[in-house]
Structures are given as structure tokens and as C-alpha cells.
Amino acid sequence: MNFQTVSWFYPNFWKTPGNKPPPSIPVCGFYNEKCPVETDGSIIKVIGGAVGGTIFLIGAIIASVLLRRKQNEEQLMLMQWKLKSDEITPIDTKQLRAFSSNSVSIVSTAAVADVDVSVSVVAVGVSVVAVGVSVMVVTVGVSVVAVGVRVSVVAVGVSISVVAVTAASLEDTQAAEHSLRQKHEALLSRLYMCRGRMAVLKRLTREQFHVPREELLLLKELKDMSHDNVNLFIGMCMEGDNRSIVMEYCNKGSLYDILEHEDTKLDWNFRSSFIFDLVKGMEYLHTTQFLSSHGRLKSTNCVIDSRWVLKITDYGPHYYTIPLDTAEAYMDKKSLLWAAPELLRTPTPPYQGTHKADVYSFGIILSEIIIRAAPYDHNNKEFDEIVQRVELRETPPYRPVLNDADRTQCPESLVRLMHQCWSEEPERRPSFFAIRRELRNVFGDKSTNIMDNVLKMMETHANNLESTVNERTKMLIEEKKKTDVLLYRLLPATIADALKFGRDVPPETYEQVTIFFSDIVGFTNICSQSTALQVVDLLNDLYSTFDAIIKSHDAYKVETIGDSYLVASGLPKRNGSRHVAEIADMSLGMMVEVKTFRIRHMPRTQMKMRIGIHTGPCAAGVVGSAMPRYCLFGDTVNTASRMESNGEGMRMHET
Ligand SMILES: Nc1nc2c(ncn2[C@@H]2O[C@H](COP(=O)(O)OP(=O)(O)OP(=O)(O)O)[C@@H](O)[C@H]2O)c(=O)[nH]1
Numbered sequence: 001m002n003f004q005t006v007s008w009f010y011p012n013f014w015k016t017p018g019n020k021p022p023p024s025i026p027v028c029g030f031y032n033e034k035c036p037v038e039t040d041g042s043i044i045k046v047i048g049g050a051v052g053g054t055i056f057l058i059g060a061i062i063a064s065v066l067l068r069r070k071q072n073e074e075q076l077m078l079m080q081w082k083l084k085s086d087e088i089t090p091i092d093t094k095q096l097r098a099f100s101s102n103s104v105s106i107v108s109t110a111a112v113a114d115v116d117v118s119v120s121v122v123a124v125g126v127s128v129v130a131v132g133v134s135v136m137v138v139t140v141g142v143s144v145v146a147v148g149v150r151v152s153v154v155a156v157g158v159s160i161s162v163v164a165v166t167a168a169s170l171e172d173t174q175a176a177e178h179s180l181r182q183k184h185e186a187l188l189s190r191l192y193m194c195r196g197r198m199a200v201l202k203r204l205t206r207e208q209f210h211v212p213r214e215e216l217l218l219l220k221e222l223k224d225m226s227h228d229n230v231n232l233f234i235g236m237c238m239e240g241d242n243r244s245i246v247m248e249y250c251n252k253g254s255l256y257d258i259l260e261h262e263d264t265k266l267d268w269n270f271r272s273s274f275i276f277d278l279v280k281g282m283e284y285l286h287t288t289q290f291l292s293s294h295g296r297l298k299s300t301n302c303v304i305d306s307r308w309v310l311k312i313t314d315y316g317p318h319y320y321t322i323p324l325d326t327a328e329a330y331m332d333k334k335s336l337l338w339a340a341p342e343l344l345r346t347p348t349p350p351y352q353g354t355h356k357a358d359v360y361s362f363g364i365i366l367s368e369i370i371i372r373a374a375p376y377d378h379n380n381k382e383f384d385e386i387v388q389r390v391e392l393r394e395t396p397p398y399r400p401v402l403n404d405a406d407r408t409q410c411p412e413s414l415v416r417l418m419h420q421c422w423s424e425e426p427e428r429r430p431s432f433f434a435i436r437r438e439l440r441n442v443f444g445d446k447s448t449n450i451m452d453n454v455l456k457m458m459e460t461h462a463n464n465l466e467s468t469v470n471e472r473t474k475m476l477i478e479e480k481k482k483t484d485v486l487l488y489r490l491l492p493a494t495i496a497d498a499l500k501f502g503r504d505v506p507p508e509t510y511e512q513v514t515i516f517f518s519d520i521v522g523f524t525n526i527c528s529q530s531t532a533l534q535v536v537d538l539l540n541d542l543y544s545t546f547d548a549i550i551k552s553h554d555a556y557k558v559e560t561i562g563d564s565y566l567v568a569s570g571l572p573k574r575n576g577s578r579h580v581a582e583i584a585d586m587s588l589g590m591m592v593e594v595k596t597f598r599i600r601h602m603p604r605t606q607m608k609m610r611i612g613i614h615t616g617p618c619a620a621g622v623v624g625s626a627m628p629r630y631c632l633f634g635d636t637v638n639t640a641s642r643m644e645s646n647g648e649g650m651r652m653h654e655t
């Protein structure tokens, strides 16, 4: 059967249009040789589409870049850093006071020159009010006491007084005070309010100037900068009387001021916190595009805020503020101590310095922190000589000297790092990133600021206090129990309680009580043969025995008078008529004890005792307020006494 025949018999056999069998040779041949490749319009269309798409994409990118640039340009021209003269207002005394009410700063920098801002906790008053106390600073108050500052930090449940230590002797510090006061007065004249912040002004020295485009970019970058360790650049005013660069005011002064103040206690927690802050701030500045480096990094340009956070300040176009006559010098004379040797050797060094020069300046600041003094303080050389010798390529290079005391109290690895930072060769100085990594090895990871550490310490302290208070309360209760026991031995419990709570104890009458009196027969004779101490021992032995007997009866020992012993039953707690039996039973017990009682120093002598008992009405009350005594009054007492004195040895005389 051929193909044709199959399709006749099976109409859908081939499943092709017309149910035709497939051709024996494929349309394009077995190797596509019958269909040559054609460059028809469709491929051209595809390529055209791709090119068009790419052009469109590039166009879109260019458009967005241009738009961005335009926006940036607009932003640039907006000059948000530009301050109007009337935005800068003088500080009035009210603002000054308001400001000083929540900081130590203004006092330390402006009003009182000799105030030391070191903090040492001298007294801790604690009142734990809730379980799981969490410390929260509610108020911070400042009061100036003579030359001292007292800061009270009131926390929920915990009140801690922090006292700043002051210069020990005014005489010693008079010269320093004078220069400080001058410095503070100068600073005070530069303090203003600007956009709701307290600000330090740095006067511009040029009357009028054109700000070129690259400086506009720099100023915009400064305005946009935001970092915890970079002091806020509020802006620049180029008009009117207040033509100046305006930086936020940090109230604890500069690092230089703090280090200079010898009485300020700065432990290594504080110092390491400052170092970390400084490095973090510099690391940030070095990542900026237009500023790039500081150029005049020094301890006076590291300011400390109210939370003891160090902030780098006076970065940026400081050349606007250099007096015109010294404009040739890229920095003032004193700043040369922090300047890298390669800059000292350059006739016209760049105003903004270099990364490596900043690291050098950081090395000098490290030395200040370690020696706690101005740079090169221990070198004992004149300023000019120091600068000259640093500039000269001496071997070893001329650098700040540390004395033995500095070295012993400072981590050795920090000294090594400092040496690296002030290397003569700039390329051997580490970057701030590397410095931060190294500092972590030196100090451990100190991610928190010193104030946060202090608060954490307070919180831990508060939690510890809670358990301490509980423990002490338990001890107090134990002690109170002991004093109560003692008190209850001296006075009846009800009376003692009433006296304890300051209540009056009115005298009380009892219709029927039984009074017991006892006396030692021949006591005078015994005394004559004994020393005073032997007599005391005798009475103590005997009455301790009696006290033990009383304990097992409902009777109250009123007092002992010499050798006589007074006991009552039926008071202060009434017991119906049981008092008679109680006293009788107690007396018999005492008789038995006396028979076997041995006088320690006269073992052969038999002790004898007379007992008198009487039942009747009686009055009782507390007499006196200084040594209060519970006393019995009435005939019954007298009768009982008579019964005893008229009785016989080893006999009970009763009515
Ligand atoms: N408390 C406080 N003092 C500041 C502040 N800024 C500057 N000072 C003080 O003012 C003094 C003078 O500061 P500047 O005029 O900036 O002089 P400088 O820091 O020595 O030098 P340059 O900044 O390089 O011009 C510093 O030594 C600080 O003691 C601040 O924000 N707070």
C-alpha cells in the first residue's frame, strides 16, 4: 500500500492540511541548502529598535544627570549656609542664665575663670522608690559655690551629687587665672545666639569678597555635614556688623583648656573617650569630597560639649578669618606646634592641609592627652627653637618628650601609635581608619560616650542599691528585734510599746494582785566577809536562778533592791485570781533553789531567805522620762514588804 492509498482509507492519517503525506525532501533541503540567509527588513528593525532604546536610555540618563545637576545648582545657589546679619543676636543675661541652668559650661568658660570641671562623685544619696529602678536624668542643676561647681543629677529613685573639684589654692593659680579670665572674656564677646543655638563667632577679616564656585561647593558640604564628633557649622554671615563664620558653641571648653587644668581629674576612661571621638570625627572629615582634610587640627579646635563628647571645630574656610596683614602665613604662630614638618618646610602650604598632616597633628594631640599639658610642655624649650628643630630633619626627629610618670600610666601601645602618627615620613603615618582599629586593640571597643558610661554605671549602681537596701533593711529589722528584747526586759511589753510610739502611759489600778518580796538572811554579814565583786557575783547567780523560775510563771519581776527581790502577778496583765497560785508556786520553787544554792566564794555557808507575800489592790505606772521605771504603789506593796521583814529564814510569810 502506497502513501496515497493510506490516505484514502484513513482520512486523518497524516494530520496535515489536506491529509497529504510529507514531502520526501524537506522544503529547505536536509542541510538548509535550499533556503539561503536573507537580510530582510525584520532584522534591521530589531537592530534599529535596540539602537533606539540605547539612545533613549542614554538620553534619559543624561537628562536625569542634568536635572540632578540643575537641582544641585539650585541648592548651591540657595546658599543655605548664608546667614543674615539679623539672624545673629547678642546673648542676653536671661539666655545666658537659661543656658547655664543646664550646663556647667558657661560657668566654666565665661563667668568663673577658675572653675575646674573635673567630676568626682563625692556623695551618693539613695532613695529607691520602685523595684527595677531605671535611671533617668530629670534635671541637671548648677550652682556656683565660691570657686566650685556643684552639679546635681536627680534620677528617678537615685540622687547623686557630683561635685567639681576646684583649684586647691587660689594663690597658686593666680597667674593662670588671670590668663584664663582674659581668654574667657574674649570668648564671651564672641558668644551669640543664631538660629536658636548658642554660637561662637569667628570674624571675617575681608570686607567684601567673591565666593568662587568651588568654595560654594565646600560651604554647601559643610552645611550638610552631620556627625556626632564634628561641631556644627551653622553658617557664614557676609554682611553687616556680624560678618563671621558661625560655629555651634560647646560649653565645656576646648580639649586644650581641659587638659591644661591640672586639677581636673581625667582618668583613662575620659581620655580614651576623647581620643575615640577625635578619631571618629577625623575619619568622617577625611571622607568628605570638598573639605577632605582639616588643615589646623589642634587641641584648641577640639571642643567638648555638655555630654563630654569631643567635637572637631574650626574646619572649613578659616582663611577668611585670618587677619589680612598675616594672610601670607597659613596659620598663626602658636598653631605651628601642631603643624607637620613637611608643611613647615613648604613655603606656601595648602590652606586645607593634607590627610597625613592631620594625622601628624593628631599625634601631637595624643601627646598632650598623655602628658596632660600643652604640646612640648616637658621639652622645656622655647617655642621658636621647637618649631625650628621640628622643621629641621633631625635624627631622631624632634618631638614632644614623655617623662617616666607619663609612660607608666599610659598604655605602651598608645605611645607606639603616637610615634607612628608623627612619623617624619608622611606615608608611614596610618590613616584614621587604621588608627581607630588600633585604638580598639589599645582600649577595647569603646563605642559609647563617657556620659553614657556614667549613666550606665548609675543604672547598675541603682540596681545594686536595691538589693543593698533590702539587705540592710533585713539587718535593721534584726537589730531592732534585739533592742526590743532588751527593752521588754526592762519594761512590760505593753508599756514599752506605748513608750516606743510616744504614747502616754497613764497609771493603772488593779483590784487584786499578789506581791512577792524576798530577802537574804544575814546579807550584811555575808557582805562584810566578801569583796564588792564577790557580792555582785553572789546576787547575779541567785537572781539569774530566780529569773529562770519566773519565766515559767505568769509573774512580772518589778525590780531588785539590794538583796531583796520584788515580783508581782496579776499586773500589768490581769489574770483573774490565778496570781495567788502563781506566786505561791514560784515561791516554793525559789525555796527549793535556795536550799541547794552554793555561794561561790563561801561554799560552806548555807544561804537562807525570807519571803513575804500579800494579795490586795495596787496601782502601777511609769515614773520618769529619762530612765523610765515601772513602779508599784499602794499598801499591798508595803504589807508584802512587812510580811517579808517580819518573817523567818526559809519560811514564806503570807496573808
Ligand atoms: N567653650 C568653648 N570654647 C571655645 C569654643 N570654640 C572656641 N573656644 C575657645 O576659644 C579659644 C579661641 O578659639 P579660636 O579663636 O578658634 O582660636 P584657636 O582655636 O586657637 O585657633 P584657630 O581655630 O585655628 O583659629 C579656644 O582656645 C577655645 O578655648 C567652643 O565652642 N566652646
Ligand SMILES: [Mg+2]
Binding pocket: 300, 301, 313, 314
Ligand atoms: Mg579654633
